[in-house]
Amino acid sequence: MNRLEAELLGRKLKNPIIPASGTFGFGYEFSEYYDINILGSIALKGTTLMPRYGNPLPRIAECPAGMINAIGLQNPGAEQVISTELTKLKKVYNEPVIINIGGHSFNDYIETSKMFNDVDSIWAVELNISCPNVTGGGMAFGTDPKTIKKLTECVKKVLKKPLIVKLSPNVTCIQDMAIAAEEGGADCISLINTLVGMRIDLKTRKPIISVKSGGYSGPGVFPVAIRMIYETSRCVKIPVIGMGGITNAREVLEAMYAGASAVMIGTQNLVDPFACKKIIEDLPMVLDEFSIENISSVIRRNANA
């Protein structure tokens, strides 16, 4: 009996540990370091309809407890992800994975999502709604409940796979966003994406990041993530995937007590390429420490508990 087995959206996972989008590439390169088949699942690098180079360098700024990134969704575009990246991944990973989709208009998200309908190696779509809505004035999709609901509805209408809506923490009331996604028909919520942050270079007196601000992630955001996982998992019925600053097995347990059905590990993969492997190996010990038989017993069953 596998004590770590978890269930997400009707799918059995070996464990609830999933590398977060943007911190694990398209997965296959990590198979040079360890057998990635031990992972619960994988969330792939944010993919857009057309190829994108992303932002100029510098794209990275270190912070006392994490980092700021402004990659700008660099990716080869959906077509090439399907033809090249997924083919490479399939050779080293036996299960289907989660595709993460970014966009700058409703049409971007809809068209990109459709492209993955018939791709066997994808079992779920995660919508990154932290991107600016170019046609809607540049404000992020994920900061307005009406937009979230409408976008979720539109994608859900064309998508044949489970839909995960990934929420941005850069809002006043995260519950409103979670409820909007649920009302729009989302099957699951994941959170948190990065917090908008900035660092200034003391020598140049200017922002380090080329586009000035970027997304803050890593251990410093963990308490914010826990609070948001807690609040959202208690106001929607759909499952919540928790992430934000998780670095070890005890923090995985904390996120699950907060209400996460599974967790994603982001920045820690960049600091320690073996992070997910270590967490998976450490989890049984942590379960023992708190006399938990199976991790599935930790998962919340309903919104009111």
Place this chain on the structure above:
Amino acid sequence: MKNVFLVVEQNIQLTHDFYKLVLRGDCAGNMAGMFVNIKLDGFSLRRPFGIADSDDHTITLLYKVVGGATKYMTSLMAGAIIDVLTCLGNGFDLNQGRKPLLIGGGTGIAPLYKLAKQLNEKKPDIILGFRSARDVCLTDEFSQFGKLHITTDDGSLGIKGTVVSYLISKKLDYDYYYACGPIVMLQALTKLTQNGEVSLEARFGCGFGACMGCSIKTVTGYKRVCKEGPVFSAGEVIFSE
């Protein structure tokens, strides 16, 4: 890439702000031009450093104190154990050229040390550029491997000027160059001549290809400094203005 724990064997000051750190442990497979990425207590991200020298059991780094982590490194005592990712990136192509030229500016001299040692038989010319006399170091060591030319920005030692201005003024006999240094130096150099390879730096998130934090434009598409680089052929890199 390998994740190893290495023991500090030596940490010595070479100039007012330049240090040599010798690490011992499983160090096999580190070629000239590759780099290591080291985890230091109290710093969120790892710090990348070029391999200045290595054999199966040791790695030598040459580092300049520029900020928090490099300051902290000066306090590392013999016996300290550090978490290091080794064998990162792609090194220099040693099989190019009959008469190589090595060009290093500032901390860019670090990866050229091992390279010079390996190209010893081809008797390379080596131009090292420094800001000022007080920054100049390792001249005896480099002289063993080839003909050394020193430049300083203020002319306080060697020839006044930059490595590129020196290269323009002198007619050196070479058919292939290897260069590492500040981006302005590499940009000026590649404008002048593209018959060689350059080692680049970028602010890294991971240093092993996972985050796309270090992608640059090249004539053959986007490449990661940490994974496809840090060494690129000189004509390949598209420097942004």
